[in-house]
Amino acid sequence: MKQLTYIFILLIIMSCKNDAMKSMDMEANEIDISEYKESAIEESERIEIIGNNSFSYKDISTEKLQELYDLLALKEKHPEFNEKIESQLKNYTDESFKTLGDVLIKNVTLKGEVISLSDSVQKLKIYYDVVSSNKSQQDSIWAEITTQNIHIDGKAVKSKKIKFKKN
Numbered sequence: 001m002k003q004l005t006y007i008f009i010l011l012i013i014m015s016c017k018n019d020a021m022k023s024m025d026m027e028a029n030e031i032d033i034s035e036y037k038e039s040a041i042e043e044s045e046r047i048e049i050i051g052n053n054s055f056s057y058k059d060i061s062t063e064k065l066q067e068l069y070d071l072l073a074l075k076e077k078h079p080e081f082n083e084k085i086e087s088q089l090k091n092y093t094d095e096s097f098k099t100l101g102d103v104l105i106k107n108v109t110l111k112g113e114v115i116s117l118s119d120s121v122q123k124l125k126i127y128y129d130v131v132s133s134n135k136s137q138q139d140s141i142w143a144e145i146t147t148q149n150i151h152i153d154g155k156a157v158k159s160k161k162i163k164f165k166k167n
Contacts, residue, residue: 061126061143062108064162068092069130072099093164104131111140120147141166 071092075085076099107129115123127140142165150159 057114057122057124057143057145058108058110060145060160060162061110061124062105062128064092064143065108065126065128065141065164066105068097068164069100069103069105072097073102075099076101092162095164095166097166100130100132100137102132105129106131117144121145122147 071089105128109127111125111127117123122145124143126143130137130139144163146161148159150157
């Protein structure tokens with residue numbers, strides 16, 4: 001009888017613990033959602049709506065800029081792969097950049113209007129912070145975004161490529 005009582009008490013404690021965990025998860029989700037809504041409202045990024053798809057200049061710029069700096073850091077750390085890395089860097093830029101080692105791109109902002117050079121090419125100025133282990137530095141760069149229509153399995157898909165230029 002004593003063992004049955006202990007088992008019953010253990011089950012009650014476990015069920016109370018699960019309820020407490022669920023309520024904490026719900027509170028955390030509510031905070032995350034409210035923070036997300038606030039940041040979405042505060043953040044003024046340029047979005048081009050194409051059909052049902054949305055395209056954010058800021059998102060693609062941040063992602064590709066970080067990839068560019070990662071390749072530059074990789075080139076510095078492993079000179080034996082210089083030829084392959086150079087060929088990949090040509091996808092991002094035709095210019096040479098100084099290498100800062102491992103860096104993180106933060107605070108990306110788009111200044112001014114998106115300049116349409118043609119139907120398929122837009123140019124915009126990007127300001128960002130380059131954060132390394134020992135310093136933080138502000139920089140800016142021009143991004144040229146080229147859009148092409150590609151047909152895959154009979155469906156039209158928009159392809160976007162970005163190239164960076166200092167001037």
